Amino acid sequence: MTLLYPLQSLAAHPARLSPDYRSTVKRSPSRPLIPIRHTLSELTGPVYGHETVREHDNDLTIQAKGEPLGERIIVHGHVLDEDGRGVPNTLVELWQANACGRYVHVVDQHPAPLDPNFTGAGRTQSDASGYYKFITIKPGAYPWGNHHNAWRPAHIHFSVFGHSFVSRLVTQMYFPGDPLFPFDPIFNSVTDEKARMRMVSSFDLENTKPEWALCYRFDIVLRGQSATPMETK
Amino acid sequence: MSNQRPDGVTPSQTVGPYFKYGLTPNGEYEWNDAFTNNLLTPDVSGDRIRVEGKVFDGDGAVVVDCMLEIWQADGQGRFSDPQDKRALPNSSFKGFGRCGTDKTGGYAFDTIKPGSVPDPDGNPQAPHILLAVFARGMLLHLYTRIYFDDEAGNAGDPVLAQVPADRRATLIATRQTGNAYTFDVHLQGDRETVFFDV
Numbered sequence: 001m002t003l004l005y006p007l008q009s010l011a012a013h014p015a016r017l018s019p020d021y022r023s024t025v026k027r028s029p030s031r032p033l034i035p036i037r038h039t040l041s042e043l044t045g046p047v048y049g050h051e052t053v054r055e056h057d058n059d060l061t062i063q064a065k066g067e068p069l070g071e072r073i074i075v076h077g078h079v080l081d082e083d084g085r086g087v088p089n090t091l092v093e094l095w096q097a098n099a100c101g102r103y104v105h106v107v108d109q110h111p112a113p114l115d116p117n118f119t120g121a122g123r124t125q126s127d128a129s130g131y132y133k134f135i136t137i138k139p140g141a142y143p144w145g146n147h148h149n150a151w152r153p154a155h156i157h158f159s160v161f162g163h164s165f166v167s168r169l170v171t172q173m174y175f176p177g178d179p180l181f182p183f184d185p186i187f188n189s190v191t192d193e194k195a196r197m198r199m200v201s202s203f204d205l206e207n208t209k210p211e212w213a214l215c216y217r218f219d220i221v222l223r224g225q226s227a228t229p230m231e232t233k
Numbered sequence: 234m235s236n237q238r239p240d241g242v243t244p245s246q247t248v249g250p251y252f253k254y255g256l257t258p259n260g261e262y263e264w265n266d267a268f269t270n271n272l273l274t275p276d277v278s279g280d281r282i283r284v285e286g287k288v289f290d291g292d293g294a295v296v297v298d299c300m301l302e303i304w305q306a307d308g309q310g311r312f313s314d315p316q317d318k319r320a321l322p323n324s325s326f327k328g329f330g331r332c333g334t335d336k337t338g339g340y341a342f343d344t345i346k347p348g349s350v351p352d353p354d355g356n357p358q359a360p361h362i363l364l365a366v367f368a369r370g371m372l373l374h375l376y377t378r379i380y381f382d383d384e385a386g387n388a389g390d391p392v393l394a395q396v397p398a399d400r401r402a403t404l405i406a407t408r409q410t411g412n413a414y415t416f417d418v419h420l421q422g423d424r425e426t427v428f429f430d431v
């Protein structure tokens with residue numbers, strides 16, 4: 001299968017300079033990017049062996065001696081290309097704050113407790129149909145210094161590879177109905193509402209496990225289209 | 234899974250300041266590294282090199298919470314990916330590396346000098362490494378290329394030819410003593426690195 005990566009697909013992304021998110025002001029290029037044709041360098045990408053992911057790396061609730069505190073959740077979905085085909089065997093990495101909104105990272109000084117039983121890092125590989133699944137803890141909101149009383153909506157960071165180096169994606173998954181949405185400049189850096197909502201998971205009652213864990217569905221759509229456009233039904 | 238065509242891609246968001254324990258723990262956190270900054274494998278052929286440098290923001294301040302990823306061909310110019318139909322992998326060289334910047338904004342990759350890779354018309358490109366730059370304050374990563382100052386092929390490279398002459402040097406790593414090359418990344422400003430719209 002030959003995939004194309006039209007630049008139009010990039011329109012969904014935030015502007016690199018989004019001044020409401022203050023750190024973008026000195027970290028975004030001031031000169032226009034130079035368009036170049038995709039060569040083999042851009043159209044290929046890393047392939048991983050089974051050694052990259054260990055058996056329980058997708059379950060963040062069993063990495064320590066005890067169980068982490070907080071609301072246990074299942075996060076699952078498909079990694080898809082722009083035609084809706086599953087992206088098989090691709091690496092999905094995840095990292096997040098604990099239930100109190102605190103990261104293990106040494107720079108995070110938010111005065112909320114660390115959980116000795118929760119690191120907040122996981123990874124998995126999508127299966128042949130592009131499906132992936134994590135078991136984790138619902139992360140808490142946390143404050144940051146961007147502006148007065150700035151709080152990040154609860155989110156899980158995702159890193160996904162896909163078919164080529166230009167399909168690489170780092171994003172954040174949000175939870176439906178978060179009251180912090182209107183006030184978060186990172187979330188709102190995606191100006192198109194439909195595109196923004198693609199970062200919001202949906203509550204999945206059907207796959208919620210009775211007496212055990214709520215489930216959220218998060219499909220991740222990467223760049224990549226068929227050379228000949230698919231028929232839409 | 235539905236067979237419906239999605240509305241579009243999932244938008245990018247910043248890697249943020251706290252990725253290290255998940256993406257580049259490097260012995261400082263207990264999580265294991267999926268990738269490191271050392272691409273060398275015992276059986277790899279080619280010239281072993283180190284590419285190192287620092288990342289700077291628009292004020293010239295070092296960026297200490299940056300993640301860099303590289304993707305490159307092997308010494309014969311072949312990618313370790315079945316989509317490269319020419320590939321005849323003769324080693325376990327993967328061609329992918331990841332490095333977080335340190336307290337001085339510095340990074341380094343140990344790898345091999347890539348061979349020449351053809352462009353879509355079959356013309357040779359000069360040896361180069363693709364570099365993706367992620368950081369807090371970057372909502373979408375940037376792509377650039379690392380070329381080498383001791384490669385005669387740079388003069389005929391079709392990508393370098395598209396870059397204004399006065400900015401071309403930002404894409405070219407300079408050879409130091411030994412096998413090391415220096416390649417600094419300037420996210421913004423007078424010395425801004427050329428980034429590609431790919």
Ligand SMILES: [Fe+2]
Nearest residue numbers: 152155157249
């Ligand atoms: Fe975060």
